Amino acid sequence: MKAVRFMDKFDDLLNPIAVKELRQAVKGRVIVSALTLFLLIQLSILLLTLSFGDRRTIEPASLYAGRGIFQILQNILLGACILLVPLYAGLRLAAERSDSNVDLLFISTLRPRCIIAGKLQASVVLILLIFSACAPFMTFTYLLRGLDIPSIVLVLALDFLVVLLSTQGAIFLGTVPANIVLKLLLGLVGFGFLTILFSGTMEFSQELLRFGLGSHLDSVEFWLVAGAVAITLVAVIGLLFTWSVAIVSPPSSNRALPVRLYLLSFWLVTGGLAGLLAYYFRVPIPLYFWEWANLTLLCAQLLVVINEREQWGLRVRRTIPRRGWLRGPLFLLYSGSAGGVLFTVLLLVLTLALPRFTLEYWSDFFFSSSSRFLRDFDHRNALTLMLIALYTVDYCMLAVWLRNVLLGRIQAAYTWVLVLLLLGLGSALPWPLLFLFQNEELRMGRTNPWWQLSNPFSTIYTCVMESSGDKTVFRDMCPLFLGVLGLMLLLGCLPWMARQVRRFRPPEKESHPTASAGSYAPGAISPGA
Amino acid sequence: MHIHIDHLKKHYGRTRAVDDVSFTFSSGEIVGFVGPNGAGKSTTMRIIATLEEPTSGDVFLDGISVVEEPDKAHRLIGYVPDTLPSHRDISVHEYLDFFARAYGIGAATRKKVVESIEEFTNLLGIRDKNLNALSKGMKNRVSVARALVHDPAVLIMDEPAAGLDPRARIELRELLKVLSGQGKAILISSHILTELAEICTAAVIIERGKILRAGSLAHILTADLPHRTVLIRTLDEPELLHQHLLLQPNIEAARRIDHTVEADVAGGEEACCALLAQLVRSGYRVVEFHQQRAGLEELFMNVTRGEVQ
Numbered sequence A: 001m002k003a004v005r006f007m008d009k010f011d012d013l014l015n016p017i018a019v020k021e022l023r024q025a026v027k028g029r030v031i032v033s034a035l036t037l038f039l040l041i042q043l044s045i046l047l048l049t050l051s052f053g054d055r056r057t058i059e060p061a062s063l064y065a066g067r068g069i070f071q072i073l074q075n076i077l078l079g080a081c082i083l084l085v086p087l088y089a090g091l092r093l094a095a096e097r098s099d100s101n102v103d104l105l106f107i108s109t110l111r112p113r114c115i116i117a118g119k120l121q122a123s124v125v126l127i128l129l130i131f132s133a134c135a136p137f138m139t140f141t142y143l144l145r146g147l148d149i150p151s152i153v154l155v156l157a158l159d160f161l162v163v164l165l166s167t168q169g170a171i172f173l174g175t176v177p178a179n180i181v182l183k184l185l186l187g188l189v190g191f192g193f194l195t196i197l198f199s200g201t202m203e204f205s206q207e208l209l210r211f212g213l214g215s216h217l218d219s220v221e222f223w224l225v226a227g228a229v230a231i232t233l234v235a236v237i238g239l240l241f242t243w244s245v246a247i248v249s250p251p252s253s254n255r256a257l258p259v260r261l262y263l264l265s266f267w268l269v270t271g272g273l274a275g276l277l278a279y280y281f282r283v284p285i286p287l288y289f290w291e292w293a294n295l296t297l298l299c300a301q302l303l304v305v306i307n308e309r310e311q312w313g314l315r316v317r318r319t320i321p322r323r324g325w326l327r328g329p330l331f332l333l334y335s336g337s338a339g340g341v342l343f344t345v346l347l348l349v350l351t352l353a354l355p356r357f358t359l360e361y362w363s364d365f366f367f368s369s370s371s372r373f374l375r376d377f378d379h380r381n382a383l384t385l386m387l388i389a390l391y392t393v394d395y396c397m398l399a400v401w402l403r404n405v406l407l408g409r410i411q412a413a414y415t416w417v418l419v420l421l422l423l424g425l426g427s428a429l430p431w432p433l434l435f436l437f438q439n440e441e442l443r444m445g446r447t448n449p450w451w452q453l454s455n456p457f458s459t460i461y462t463c464v465m466e467s468s469g470d471k472t473v474f475r476d477m478c479p480l481f482l483g484v485l486g487l488m489l490l491l492g493c494l495p496w497m498a499r500q501v502r503r504f505r506p507p508e509k510e511s512h513p514t515a516s517a518g519s520y521a522p523g524a525i526s527p528g529a
Numbered sequence B: 001m002h003i004h005i006d007h008l009k010k011h012y013g014r015t016r017a018v019d020d021v022s023f024t025f026s027s028g029e030i031v032g033f034v035g036p037n038g039a040g041k042s043t044t045m046r047i048i049a050t051l052e053e054p055t056s057g058d059v060f061l062d063g064i065s066v067v068e069e070p071d072k073a074h075r076l077i078g079y080v081p082d083t084l085p086s087h088r089d090i091s092v093h094e095y096l097d098f099f100a101r102a103y104g105i106g107a108a109t110r111k112k113v114v115e116s117i118e119e120f121t122n123l124l125g126i127r128d129k130n131l132n133a134l135s136k137g138m139k140n141r142v143s144v145a146r147a148l149v150h151d152p153a154v155l156i157m158d159e160p161a162a163g164l165d166p167r168a169r170i171e172l173r174e175l176l177k178v179l180s181g182q183g184k185a186i187l188i189s190s191h192i193l194t195e196l197a198e199i200c201t202a203a204v205i206i207e208r209g210k211i212l213r214a215g216s217l218a219h220i221l222t223a224d225l226p227h228r229t230v231l232i233r234t235l236d237e238p239e240l241l242h243q244h245l246l247l248q249p250n251i252e253a254a255r256r257i258d259h260t261v262e263a264d265v266a267g268g269e270e271a272c273c274a275l276l277a278q279l280v281r282s283g284y285r286v287v288e289f290h291q292q293r294a295g296l297e298e299l300f301m302n303v304t305r306g307e308v309q
Helices: A002-013 A016-027 A029-052 A065-096 A099-107 A112-143 A149-175 A180-211 A220-248 A256-281 A285-305 A324-333 A337-361 A372-405 A412-428 A430-437 A439-444 A456-465 A469-492 A494-503 B041-048 B070-076 B092-102 B107-120 B136-148 B166-181 B193-199 B217-222 B238-247 B269-281 B296-303
Strands: B002-012 B015-026 B030-034 B056-061 B077-080 B154-158 B185-189 B202-207 B210-216 B227-234 B251-257 B260-266 B286-292
Touching (some): A002 B107, A016 A112, A256 A337, A285 A372, A324 A337, B015 B056, B030 B041, B030 B296, B041 B185, B077 B136, B136 B166, B210 B296
Parallel strands (some): B030 B185, B077 B154
8 A cells, every 4th residue: 555655646746748748759659660760770880880890990909999889879879869859849849839739738737837847857758768778789888998987977978968958949949939930940940950069069079088088087177177068058958948938938927037037047157157167277268158158148038028018917017016126126037128128238238347357357367478369369259249249239229219119010029020120121231332332442342341330240240350450440439339329229218118117016906806705696697897 | 606707808909809898607507608709708718717818807716816816716717728639649548637637636536537537528438549539529528528627616618519510519518517517607608509598597798899798598588678579379269369469558569370379568577477467367268378588599690790800
């Protein structure tokens, strides 16, 4: 009886979505066929390699035999996992994400977090299944030479994290509500991303194997870098998870809150890690990685938040605190476009300013006298980041301003389309204008760069890559001009923001019908007043 | 259980999908929710089922607000959407087991619960069949079973009879009667008004987001009529009765139909009673006297204009 009770308790702990997904996976032919095919391919390639491969690398006596075969097996394992599992998870979710199916999940007591976690858990089980199918072959490579156990374990751990990242990425793409064309486009983007991730991981792990990890296990540097890579990967998986949960959450909920809290934590944790690594190795490179990663995320975030709603539904409004001092910071975190814009712009400014301040203040610490190249790179890097941020803010705020002032009929949810249209127009328009008014200079390749100011691609290229003297003024003035423009646009949107700040308050206390059943005429339907 | 829809409004931009809708119903009632396409029926039902948020107003299930406490409301509501389950590679039993898990029914009782629901909805014979291999009628039964798995007190059914063959419709009708007998409050929308009239105890007619009529079926079918039509049969000569009726001041018109006489009585049910008493007093041997009722279909056609927003 105790065993039955224990099993029941264990069963209750299981995520219903994971159970359903795994049942479907077991019953469906896709997974069973793919797994069998995977084992067959593995066996065939191994046999073919051992029979006809380069004798020097695969002979048991060779010093590299284990590593050579491990890399072949890893190619197969990663190839199968990185394509099969994410595609399976993403496609299934995209197919299920019709209105009716999602509705059914929401009408139950399942929470959106539980839905996405269930999908991820089912994928983890599938990944482990494929990894376990590979285990006997991997063990075989250890019996040959050129490979140690820590290397195998660490490379497999990296592979697992990468597959988990790509699966969560696919789940995220699967949650995006889109029509079939957009879904196909997203699928293509996802496939490209998976291909890059696969080749990048293979390159990286081959380097690691060649480097040999076994002898570095007692060095602090090794664990610092390994820990930073692992934490970053887990943090990105978490970010994608939070985004997915937000997308499947009902629009009436405060779905931006967990995303913004996570982004803030991500920004802080990865920032702290980057600072720690930069301090330890006395190089600014970790800070550059941090800047780029966070700037990319925040620019994407700005493009998303401008589409958010401008007023709150009852369910969210009833959670707004009545105390004014608490409402201020919460305005930045709650769903809502103005709060989202302020939150993102604030983080963007800090992302640009903090590393600059750190590197300037402790420049002797980070840049030794011989590192002129690094200093030059630092300047170009800072300029590129600043221009990207300024253009993103300018175009987004221009779209918000236009939508509010001139095109009142455009729904907030389509502001991103307006941004893309403006960006396309801004990038293309200078060319016919140059053709009309600067034809001679255009042919000579000596056009005035100010003509291309609305084109971010050309401007960033001119500012960062071209170092001729006549572009210096433009390089110095361009960020200033874009900054002032951004500030003016933000000021122009001030009434729009103020409107939302005014609306951000809890509802007046309402008197609801009480829980008493006797307050209604029993047994008779009655039209309301 | 009392369900109170309280001044519900749902606006999409300038479109008022639901415009100040209020009504109340209770356990054991089957309420037909009737209206032309785009009238706001599905939106209202989705708000009751917590799937959409009202622009203003609220729905209370024994005082529990679906806006403020959607999690509590989920446990009280069974929702049957207008789409049928279409998951691949999952059997009927696994599907119901999944929803039982999703509603947090513990492993100790889950098996019994799912089996009893399967038995109740007559699914035991097909429990191991895959969902995508089922007919529309069977899928419909699965959909109802899914909504019942957590034993909700309120059942919201959005066009459950759409596309069903006559047999499946009759089965659904019987099922609803049993559920109503068990004390569940049922709100059902359908375009098949004759069938609704057979099972509903009350009806709400809605158009362009506004309620046109609401109340018990008997009430709304007779409430606004300018006169009542009664069918009278006596053992006497029908022509005599016909002539007698035409002389009465509150009779607007009278027609002979074979051995009976049909009369339009001005006024309400009181006038009908007075007429019957007067006939008996006058010595007529009345064997049949009943009021002709307008059908739900007729009422629907009279009160709605078929306008969409």
